[in-house]
Amino acid sequence: MRKGGYKLLLTTLLVVALRSISAQEFTYQIFTAAHGLPTSEIISVGKDSKGFLWVGTMLGVSRFDGYSFENFQYSSGNNFLGQVNCIEVDKQEKLWIGTNSGLYYFDESTFFKISADTKHYPQGVNDIVCDDKGGLWLATESGPAYIPAADLTSSNIIDLQKKILSQWAVITQRTGKDSKRAVTIRKAGDGSIFIANFNSIYRYYDDSLVCVYSNYDLKSNFQIQSIFPVSRDKIYFDEAKQQLHKIENGKLVKLNLATLYHPNLSGKGDAIIYLGTSGIASFYPESELINFRLNTFDIGVIWPSDVIYDSTGIYWLATHDGLYKIKQSVFTKHSIKTGNNRSECYSFLENSDGELLMGANRGKLFVKNENSFSAYLTKAPKIFPFAEIFGMYQDKREWIWFGSGYQGLAVYKDTEIKNFTEKDGIHDNSIRYFLETASKRLFAVGDMGLTEILINNNGVIRFNKFYIRKRISQYATFFSAIEGPDGKIWLGGEEGIFYLKGDSIFGHNLTNRDLYVYDIKKDRTGKIWVATSGEGILQCRFDNENQLTVEQKFTERNGLNTSVFMSLLSDEEGNLWAASPKGLSYIGIRGTYKGIVLNFDENDGFVKSGYINPVLYRDKKGTIWFGSSNGIVSFKPTDINVSAIKPPVHLMGLEIQGNRSSTGTFSNGHKDNLHADLLLPYYKNSVTISYTAIDFNNSDAIRYFYQLEGVDTGYLYARKLRSINYRNLKPGHYRFSVKAINDKFMWSEQPASFSFTIAPPFWKTWIFIIACILLGLLIIYRLYILLRQKYQTQKILNQFITALYGKNTPEEIFKSIAYNCINQLGFVDCVVYQLDDARRVMVQKAAAGPKNPDGNEIISPIEIAIGKGIVGTVAKTGKPEIVGNTARDSRYIVDDAKRASEIAVPIMVDGEVYGVIDSEHPKKNFYRKYHLHILKSIAQTCAIRISKYLGEEKLRSKIARDLHDDVGSTLSSINIISKIALQKNPEDAMVAEYLSKINENSGRMLESMSDIVWAINPANDTVEKVILRMKEFAAEILEPLNIQYTFIESGNFSTLQLNLSQRKDFYLIFKEAINNSAKYSACSKIEVELIHEGGSVHLSVKDNGKGFAEGKTRYGNGLRNMQDRALSMQATLQIETEEGKGVHVHLSIPLQGAAVT
Template identity: 25%
Template sequence: DGRFWVATNRTLCEFLSSRNERGHSFRAYPKSQGLGAYEIVSLAEDQYGNLWMGTNSAGAMKLARSGFVTFGEEDGFTEISAIFEKTNGELCVVGGVPGNLTGSVAEGVRIDATDPASILYWRRLGRFDGQKFTWLRPNAPKRIKSFFGWGWNQTALQDHTGEWWIMTYGELYRFPKTNRFEDLKTIRPKAVYTTQDGLASPDLFRIFEDSSGDIWISSISSIESGLAQWERVTETWHDLSRTDGLPSFKEHAATAFREDRAGHLWIGFSWGGLARYRDGKFTYFTADDGVPPGWIYDLYVDHAGRLWIASTLGGLARVDDPSADRPTSITYTTADGLSSNKATCLTEDRYGCIYVGTSRGLDRLDPATGRVKHFTSADGLVPGEIVVLFCDRKGDIWIGNPSGLSRLTPHLDPPQSPPPILINGLRIAGIQQTVSALGESTVALPDLAADKNQLQIDFVGLSFALGESLRYQYKLEGADREWSPPTDQRMVNYANLAPGRYRFLVRAINSDGVATPTPAMISFTILPPLWQRWWFLMGVAAFVAGAAYLAYRYRVAQLTKLERVRTRIATDLHDDIGSSLSQIAILSEVARQEDELSPRVAEPLDQIATVSRELVDAMSDIVWAINPHRDSLPDLTRRVRRFASDMFTARNIAFHFRAPEGEADVKLDADVRRQVFMIFKESINNIVRHSGCTQAEIELEFKKGRLQLRLSDNGCGFDAAGPSYGHGLMSMRERARSLGGELEVDSQPGRGTVVTLQVPITRRRDLPE
């Protein structure tokens, strides 16, 4: 802004362009105005117009271009409970001053705990002349209890005629008109009002003057609170505590007053609720009507005629049309950006922004945009919960609480540039990493071991704009797809990260919603554990493949060896035992044909021949079952067909045989072939011996990995559900179960028999030669 500053070893000076009789002049800033040290060695201005000073002994200091001017104990007062203006525009406050003045213990604000008779601060009335505060005790009896009552925000006033109204415990003092603030020390009260004059209760809490000049005063008591109105025309008091339309003052108390543009008086109550006084009648509104919950601490009517309501539990509410029969409200809470849902006081600046005192500082709400800016002690605001707000005629905002008083001259916010963002802390697996003390915008980490997969990252955005509350968004590329929701937290923790390449990005967002164009970044790679490395996996895969191949070769060798053994056994059985049995059968037949043989010899020879032929047939079946060259479905089909043909032809039974074609690749294990054939053979024997049929059907089918053998006849049948007297069916079912299959027999007397066998078959390949 073109101002010229000079730093010396004694103070900070501002060069003034105006001349006096001695030429150009300078303005010095002593320690009493907040300077932390005299010896200033460097000066610099930031992008927001703030002046920064470096010192040898007090670190860095900032002279804000625009911000809060705060008064506190070092200025000789504290405990600010009320702020108002005189009729001539001078600012007045109710606060506490050091206790070296004359007064009663009951007037004390703070009392030394070690000596209850020692007053630390007295409650007094102060006036600000633009540079400093002047304090006085209004002319009242020496011993009064609780000067200015025990309330806050509205505890004293100068009415439109210039008269002064000051509360104490049990008494309301009315001083005559005076334009000189100092006259209050000596001027005698015009009247002193008590409960005998119409006050509802001695515990005075709030006072208010409406547009007709009437005075409203509330009292809060643990027994019963009250509300009273002083009518200016008649100068009489009216106790309204039991007026229709108001809540019970045993449970509620009037805690705030405000008059809307239509001249209707609004009254807020403890424990919730709001009353409107219109045309001589009260209307009471509750939470069901949209009144926020909690104590109504303050009410305010803005330049647009909207009524604002501050509550201790529900934040802030806005009534756009207070004159409506059933007004509706819009609420603002922490979800809308307020710093706390405990709103304590309200005012408005010249630009139409609403200021909200809360338990966490001061919020500024722009009703046009809904944007909220938050001010704290870091901006120079008086620390602690705000209890009173006031906008003076010049447009300055005054903020008071038990810690002191602050003044803010509002300005339109200039466009803010995106705030820079820096990484200022990093821990990997709990171990602090080296990061520049000034922060770094880019951090590249070496490859991290697999067990170093927990990171704690600290970051900070830099903004020195007044009331700026930065929020942050971050994401971890490689794990997150989107930016995180905005947050005021300046630390993030990632645990159990999987191996891979990552890039952590973080950006700051100012109150205008502008984000950092270039996020701060940390890039790193977490290596996989040894057993996940590519070369290790390749080695394991090669080992497994080799082992599988060796196992395969071993299995092939074993199966080949087994087939050779089976082939040798089948050959030996056929060539040796089979030929010997055939020879026995032939020789017994030759011997039987001798004429000289007696019946005693001929009968055994017949039995020998018969048994020999049966053994030859059985041996043929065994050789067929063992022979590995017969392990196929077509071989089983041919064997079944031939046996059926032999048996049915001998008994003149007509039969139909159906079998699949083109299934030469279906290989069967020896045991499967043998068991299926034995079940088939037993079934054929039963048909031939017991059914008495003239026609039979045989169907062999392979479908969906299952072999199905179905035999049916038109014979006599039997009761399949009845008791089984033979061993045949039991043996057939046992053979089927041993193969994991099922055998079903469907038969009724006189309706023939159907035998169905289903066996699961796994295709197998021929072994290599």
């Protein structure tokens, strides 16, 4: 049984259709498996809220957008859909399908089964109706079922058997084995539900189920095909071969479709699209009137299964042979037998008798009769034996002029045909157009110019020719002409725009580029329209100088379906019609559709594209005729009614890096707005977005405009392209929008759009950048701190090193270290230990802080065995240690007081532990790596100084020993031998003198050598040893001479440090002063005073001898040597003397850089 799929026809919708005309034209298109359907056997058809067409087949369901079919054969749970019996959209815009395997709904891109699987009873759902509460009424194989809206959730699986009406089994018990099936279910306006199977119709109302009709007892073979309930008391239905029935208030009435059919009338109320035995009809129940019928037998459909009539004026007919698209057309096609199986026409003329003539190929001329066309001028010879009739014109004499493609000019007068060619004086044998001016001048326009036709009062014909030269074309053909306001003749053709002024033709640059002009027309308001090839349609006017200028340009961007137009026509309202190789276009200038651009092609019933030489003509009744090489149509502009349906546009899919993201649709305003705000990683920056707009009238004519905000500055024209690819997008936020316009100049109500964001790589994110900035600042700060610490460390080290200047012995170095650890590093305690290798103990050699408060001596010095305590451990391992909490370290040895933290750093000399710098602090964890770093640097510096000192000591000892053993012994031998030789009393006085000098010089050298050996010897490095030698020398020189002397010391010389050079020079100055006093002053007393005070050492040597007068005595080598040595020490030497008052030598040595206390 086929379901009678009725849908309400809303009479308020505007559709492209006929307005109450008797001769109805249709366009047909059939879709089968060859077009992408899984099978050609179609069971049901429906449309969803987004405008997609759904086609139920024997092998699943297909979605159609006007371009292609997307097939669905399995559900999300791999249930095979199979035969789809019905399609319904509920109040929530959810799509439901009933199949032989159960009930399914569609969500995004997948079907989900909501009915329970069972083997105990059939699962088939034959029909679905949605009630006002959102529930579903189902016609199932087991009977009618109702599912409340609350049960229709995605997580709920429904056992349909439990939803069957309880009264159904009782009321159908008597009717046979198949009578429990519910095949069709419908809802009346008052909410009553009608259920039908093959033989009976039932009504469910107020929880009561009753049978309102049954043919079971009549043993009828006529099955119920469809039902159309109006109210609980009134229902129409169709029975096979019995046409339409009505039951009203219990009374059955059979209706005759022929008597109901009134094509020129409109019924009251809403129409029902009635699919019955005789085909499709538009039925008005309130007035029982049918104003539209289509016998499906006429199009070869014997057994239709379902039909819907959509809002765009299309009937979708489901049949077992495919899906039919049926649409009424405003265009009437005409057929003319021209001998070549084509209805071709190249020119029209309505003559003074009201006859419509049509010029065809090979000079044939036809006239329109009431319902057909016949040959014209049959008694006259052919107008042109071979060429087309391209132009016709009837002049005031009622002569008819004909222009041919290549056989010249002809005129029909006085029942005769007379032909003219170039030989007869016309400018060319190709004539396309005739123009009569306001002054009654007649021109024939064609290739390479035009010809004026001159006729005198006697009817004699002659010609005046006007030529142009070919420039950019083969023939320089002119197709049309108009007269300007000043009488100039304006021509349009292959070479562009020209005008005839006087006897000359001039070119006119209309658009600053070469134009190919097919037609030029003037409308009733004086506007000039120019049809071009490639530049669209130009709306022009004549300016104040009567020159043609462009006012507006119409192209594809304005809604036209092409930019090539070949013929123009202004209708009675002044609206423009334009013929192109793709069809017919309309530009609304005034009236209802002012500002609207429409396009028509074969989908609207127009001539199929592929024709040449199209021409438009309007007869006196306002009918517009179109002729071409491939067909003829006519229509009335007033029958055109523009659809108010705007093509909805949807985003269909997204490919990311070539991988499809989804097959579902996602568009504004729908819950399945997939990827509403998609976040993509930076490496997935190439996207392909597919989209579609739905207009089943002419999908191929839809044009698209798109924009990707963030890339495109505005909407870009995509023509017919339905996918856009963007590659290598930069990180950022993007919003893609697409809108569409159909061939009726209807834009999408709103663009389809979605947003996505391409995340920057982590290293380009603000978090990372800020983190890097912060890290950079932290590094800079850290570097600053490190550099500052390094600077501070270097500064401290420099201070340490500066303090070590002049400190040569380990004791001096150790004292300096301990002192500066307190002063420079802020330690409260510092002790420096030295290794006593013989006893294997660490001995405290220097201290600062509590262990040596006055800077003199260490209080209660201790010794620590190697390996014991923290200091002993460091001495053993040679590795520094920081002990943050001495209470937790069993090695800690209490010295003068118990402290909380300790640091110990070894002093490594030549790879061996020489000493340990140790410090303790009362705070836990006081010492840091910073302190360790400084102490290690100090220890290293000390080690270098000590290593150098020990090396110098060894070298000095060796030199002193070598001088003493080698040079000293040799000089002693010379001295002794010379003395012995002198004691022998040599006879030769000169020899004696030489021996005396040898003895004297060797003695002096021996003494000097002794001084050098003493100075070099590191055992004499202390000032105390210098003082001792000074005393020994004074006694050795002065006592044999009975010279009294005193030696007074004032100050502490134990802390005084002088380097080797200072000690030597200091001693030799003293020695020279004693020698001078002893040898030359004749003194009896010498006073020596040595004072250490402040930052200086003062030496005073004063005798009571005879003295000498300064300036009178020349300084000898001794005094000069004293001055040089004082200068070397940066000391001050003063010698005070007067004759008779002795000599006073005073030496003042500053200790800066030489001594530190």
